[in-house]
Amino acid sequence: MDESIRWRNMRTAPRDGSRILVTIRASEQGPGAVDLVYWSNGDRFGSDGWRSSDSTPGLIVAYAEPELKCWMPLPGVNMDAMLRPPAWEGEDEKELDGSGI
Numbered sequence: 001m002d003e004s005i006r007w008r009n010m011r012t013a014p015r016d017g018s019r020i021l022v023t024i025r026a027s028e029q030g031p032g033a034v035d036l037v038y039w040s041n042g043d044r045f046g047s048d049g050w051r052s053s054d055s056t057p058g059l060i061v062a063y064a065e066p067e068l069k070c071w072m073p074l075p076g077v078n079m080d081a082m083l084r085p086p087a088w089e090g091e092d093e094k095e096l097d098g099s100g101i
Contacts, residue, residue, distance in 0.1 A: 008070055010068050015039040019053050020037060022068045022071045023068070032069070033087055036074075046060050049065075
């Protein structure tokens with residue numbers, strides 16, 4: 001697998017509006033999942049934060065920092081467009097991006 005396609009710590013996620021994949025933590029509302037999100041600097045529809053890429057103005061799906069476990073860049077065009085990586089199920093941040101070594 002391409003080294004650029006791996007889960008990384010959320011502290012390193014780009015906050016420039018580019019779209020990325022994230023693992024959403026499991027909660028009482030359901031199991032962990034993967035979503036496509038971007039960082040929004042805020043506007044008349046909401047404050048700064050992570051928003052689901054398919055949100056529409058006025059109907060925003062926003063994620064609080066603690067809800068997101070890790071991120072990865074979108075797969076390149078050489079990968080199967082329908083391939084979606086499974087949600088990260090390992091231990092929290094200490095194992096992401098080699099930081100536990």
